[in-house]
Amino acid sequence: MKTEQNDRDRxxxxxxxxxxxxxxxxxxWPRFHRSVMGRALDELARRRVVADLTxxxxxxxxxxxxxxxxxxxAVVAGFFLLRPEAAPADEALIAVEEALVEEGTxxxxxxxxxxxxxxxxVVFASEIF
Amino acid sequence: xxxxxxxxxxxxRPSALNTVVPIRVQMTKHSDExxxxxxxxxxxxxxxxxxxxxxRRYMRSAYAVAYSVTHRHEDAEDAAQESLLVALERIxxxxxxxxxxxxxxxxxxxxxxxxxRREGLRQTAEVPESAASGEPLPDRxxxxxxxxxxxxxxxxxxxxxxxxIVLLHDLEGWKHREIAERLGIPSGTVRSHLHFARKALRKxxxxxxxxxxxxxxxxx
Numbered sequence: 001m002k003t004e005q006n007d008r009d010r011x012x013x014x015x016x017x018x019x020x021x022x023x024x025x026x027x028x029w030p031r032f033h034r035s036v037m038g039r040a041l042d043e044l045a046r047r048r049v050v051a052d053l054t055x056x057x058x059x060x061x062x063x064x065x066x067x068x069x070x071x072x073x074a075v076v077a078g079f080f081l082l083r084p085e086a087a088p089a090d091e092a093l094i095a096v097e098e099a100l101v102e103e104g105t106x107x108x109x110x111x112x113x114x115x116x117x118x119x120x121x122v123v124f125a126s127e128i129f
Numbered sequence: 130x131x132x133x134x135x136x137x138x139x140x141x142r143p144s145a146l147n148t149v150v151p152i153r154v155q156m157t158k159h160s161d162e163x164x165x166x167x168x169x170x171x172x173x174x175x176x177x178x179x180x181x182x183x184x185r186r187y188m189r190s191a192y193a194v195a196y197s198v199t200h201r202h203e204d205a206e207d208a209a210q211e212s213l214l215v216a217l218e219r220i221x222x223x224x225x226x227x228x229x230x231x232x233x234x235x236x237x238x239x240x241x242x243x244x245x246r247r248e249g250l251r252q253t254a255e256v257p258e259s260a261a262s263g264e265p266l267p268d269r270x271x272x273x274x275x276x277x278x279x280x281x282x283x284x285x286x287x288x289x290x291x292x293x294i295v296l297l298h299d300l301e302g303w304k305h306r307e308i309a310e311r312l313g314i315p316s317g318t319v320r321s322h323l324h325f326a327r328k329a330l331r332k333x334x335x336x337x338x339x340x341x342x343x344x345x346x347x348x349x
Binding site: 037 | 172173174175176177180181184185188189192193196202206209210213214217218273276277280281295296299300327330331334337
C-alpha cells in the first residue's frame with residue numbers, strides 16, 4: 001500500500017516535470033540565465049562604481065561641488081563689500097530723544113503726521129524686548 | 130556555516146529538474162559552494178559572478194513559484210526574470226542574506242500577481258499550445274502538450290500555497306525544511322499541504338496516472 005503510494009507520488013513528480021521548460025530543450029536554462037545577466041549588466045556596473053569609491057574620492061567629489069560654490073559666495077560677498085557706499089537715505093530715522101532736543105522743531109510740529117519742511121517726519125515704532 | 134538541513138543552510142542543491150543525484154553526493158559536491166550570504170554580499174558590490182551564481186541557483190525555483198501564480202509559461206518566465214533583476218536592484222534591502230531565497234520568492238510572488246493584475250483577469254480562453262501553429266503535432270509532442278494542459282488545469286484547482294509547495298517540492302526538489310524556512314511556515318504545515326496537494330492532483334489526474342500504471346505493468 002505504502003509502496004503503491006510512493007509509486008504514485010513518483011509518477012506525479014515525473015508528470016510535473018513536464019512543466020519544466022528545460023526538459024526538452026537543453027538550451028532553455030542557459031538562455032534564461034544569459035538573458036537575466038545581460039539585463040543586469042548596467043546595475044552591476046553601477047554597483048561596482050559605488051563600491052570602488054574611496055573616502056578620498058568622496059571628499060574630492062564634495063570638493064568639486066564645494067570649491068566652486070565657495071568661490072561664487074566669496075565673489076558675491078566681495079562685490080557687496082567693495083561697492084561704492086550708497087547715498088544716505090532720504091528718510092533717516094532718528095530717535096525721539098534726538099528729535100526732542102533738535103533746534104527749531106517744536107513737539108506739536110514733530111508729532112504732526114505730514115512731512116516737515118526739512119524733509120523729516122515722525123514714525124512711531126515700538127520695540128518689545 | 131550551517132550544516133545540511135539546519136536552519137541556516139543556504140547552499141541550494143541542483144534542481145531535481147535536470148539532475149537525479151543522491152543527497153550524500155550532493156552534500157559533498159556542494160559543501161565548498163559559497164553560501165547565499167557570501168553571494169549576496171558580493172553581488173551588492175556588483176560582483177557579476179556572485180550574482181550569476183545566485184541566478185543559476187534560484188532561477189528554476191523562481192520560475193516554479195511564478196508558474197504557480199500565473200499558470201502560463203510566458204508569464205512565469207517574464208515574472209521570474211523580472212524578479213531576479215528587481216532582487217539585484219533591491220539587494221541592499223535584503224536584511225538577512227541567509228534568507229535570500231525566501232526574500233526572492235516573495236518578490237517573485239508579488240511580481241507575478243502584479244503581472245496578472247496588469248493584464249487584467251484573463252476572461253478569454255487560453256489558446257492551447259497545440260493551436261499555435263496550424264501544423265499537426267507529432268504524437269509525442271501532442272501528448273506532452275496535453276499533459277501540460279492537464280497539469281495546468283489540475284494545479285489551478287489547488288489553493289495557491291499548495292500549488293507553490295507541490296511545485297517547489299516535486300519540480301524543484303526542495304526539502305520540507307527548506308520550503309518551511311523559505312516560505313516562513315512550519316514544517317508540519319508544509320507536509321500537510323503537500324499531502325493534500327498531491328491527493329488532489331492524483332484525483333484530478335487519475336486517468337493519466339492509471340494509464341501510466343498500466344504502461345509500467347506492461348513494461349515490467
